[in-house]
Amino acid sequence: MLSKIILASKSPRRKELLTQIGIEYECIVSDAEEIISETEPDKVVCRLSEEKAMAVAENFDFSAVEDIVIFIGADTVVARNGKILGKPVDEDDAVNMLMELQGNEHQVYTGVCLLVYKEDKLIDRISFAECTRVFMYEAAEEDIRVYVESGEPMDKAGAYGIQGLGAVLVEKIDGDYNNVVGLPIGRINREIKKYL
Amino acid sequence: MLSKIILASKSPRRKELLTQIGIEYECIVSDAEEIISETEPDKVVCRLSEEKAMAVAENFDFSAVEDIVIFIGADTVVARNGKILGKPVDEDDAVNMLMELQGNEHQVYTGVCLLVYKEDKLIDRISFAECTRVFMYEAAEEDIRVYVESGEPMDKAGAYGIQGLGAVLVEKIDGDYNNVVGLPIGRINREIKKYL
Numbered sequence: 270m271l272s273k274i275i276l277a278s279k280s281p282r283r284k285e286l287l288t289q290i291g292i293e294y295e296c297i298v299s300d301a302e303e304i305i306s307e308t309e310p311d312k313v314v315c316r317l318s319e320e321k322a323m324a325v326a327e328n329f330d331f332s333a334v335e336d337i338v339i340f341i342g343a344d345t346v347v348a349r350n351g352k353i354l355g356k357p358v359d360e361d362d363a364v365n366m367l368m369e370l371q372g373n374e375h376q377v378y379t380g381v382c383l384l385v386y387k388e389d390k391l392i393d394r395i396s397f398a399e400c401t402r403v404f405m406y407e408a409a410e411e412d413i414r415v416y417v418e419s420g421e422p423m424d425k426a427g428a429y430g431i432q433g434l435g436a437v438l439v440e441k442i443d444g445d446y447n448n449v450v451g452l453p454i455g456r457i458n459r460e461i462k463k464y465l
Numbered sequence: 466m467l468s469k470i471i472l473a474s475k476s477p478r479r480k481e482l483l484t485q486i487g488i489e490y491e492c493i494v495s496d497a498e499e500i501i502s503e504t505e506p507d508k509v510v511c512r513l514s515e516e517k518a519m520a521v522a523e524n525f526d527f528s529a530v531e532d533i534v535i536f537i538g539a540d541t542v543v544a545r546n547g548k549i550l551g552k553p554v555d556e557d558d559a560v561n562m563l564m565e566l567q568g569n570e571h572q573v574y575t576g577v578c579l580l581v582y583k584e585d586k587l588i589d590r591i592s593f594a595e596c597t598r599v600f601m602y603e604a605a606e607e608d609i610r611v612y613v614e615s616g617e618p619m620d621k622a623g624a625y626g627i628q629g630l631g632a633v634l635v636e637k638i639d640g641d642y643n644n645v646v647g648l649p650i651g652r653i654n655r656e657i658k659k660y661l
Contacts, residue, residue, distance in 0.1 A: 289629060289632060290630055290632055290633050291630055401637075406651065406655065431642075434485070434487055436485060436486055436643060436650055436651060437651050437654040438651070439641075440641070440651060440652075441597075441640045441641050442638065442639075442640070442642060443639050445635075445637050445638075446627075446638060446642040447632060455602065455632060455634070455635055455636060456636075459633075
């Protein structure tokens with residue numbers, strides 16, 4: 270059976286995670302604007318991941334005769350006390366976010382939308398949000414500034430990368446680690462295996 | 466102040482973790498035999514990590530005038546119901562271990578020993594065992610055999626690599642992820658920063 274996985278995300282970390290577990294995929298991203306009305310973290314990430322997957326599926330050329338095509342959309346946010354922290358706008362914003370996260374617990378939500386097509390017909394749609402609790406060590410503003418100056422926080426929700434230098438900020442997690450990196454690949458692997 | 470970190474382990478995963486957080490180190494390993502009388506997982510890994518660090522420190526040439534030298538020894542085991550699972554001896558052993566771990570919780574213990582020398586005098590010795598709880602999905606023996614045939618399990622305690630293909634076996638963890646990979650770098654970073 271010919272099948273194809275399309276990752277509707279340009280995040281290098283999501284690409285690495287699919288590669289890590291040996292899944293072959295193609296990466297296609299759309300420039301769909303992300304405008305939503307939800308405010309709760311789990312609903313926000315579900316909605317945004319659906320929009321990303323749909324925008325790519327709608328413009329996909331199904332004529333290249335695959336049997337099953339699965340589009341994967343994903344979106345990750347950090348939440349603290351119900352407030353969503355996205356990507357920092359500048360270095361001061363990054364420092365402020367990390368000062369709020371240090372010494373405390375926060376939650377990382379990744380929404381995943383899988384659109385399963387057989388030829389050009391949508392036959393299934395799986396949507397879920399996975400939550401991981403992250404507990405950070407206490408950290409001094411001086412140390413946080415040094416970390417921010419590394420540049421690593423700037424393209425990351427919550428202003429840190431757990432898979433990079435940011436690892437030293439994290440004391441422990443409760444949940445799926447790869448969900449914090451940006452893709453809950455254990456759960457995704459189980460879902461897509463049903464169709465391949 | 467001139468200082469030096471010596472990693473007394475040849476594990477590529479431990480090397481990668483130190484590199485990830487930007488720590489410069491040198492890798493020196495000894496061929497010390499690992500003979501111990503402990504049987505409890507936390508004591509076993511503490512003792513083995515101490516032996517590894519001591520074996521390297523004892524043969525180190527301190528005349529190359531560093532101020533502070535820190536030797537890092539580490540050892541990781543997987544435990545289930547109090548029984549220690551080391552590295553599998555062959556593929557069948559790996560399958561048996563993973564059949565025991567699938568669908569269940571187990572614990573990963575990494576023992577760390579930091580020997581801190583000022584010139585050639587031991588000035589501090591930090592020893593701890595970090596425990597992370599790992600929860601695996603249920604998995605069929607057929608799928609486990611496919612994983613074992615990848616070769617990944619053969620050099621790993623508990624017969625899986627959470628940072629590789631083995632990621633898909635793991636549902637969630639409670640604790641430090643890098644401790645499962647082989648080195649609790651957050652805690653180690655905090656300890657060694659006091660001396661650098």
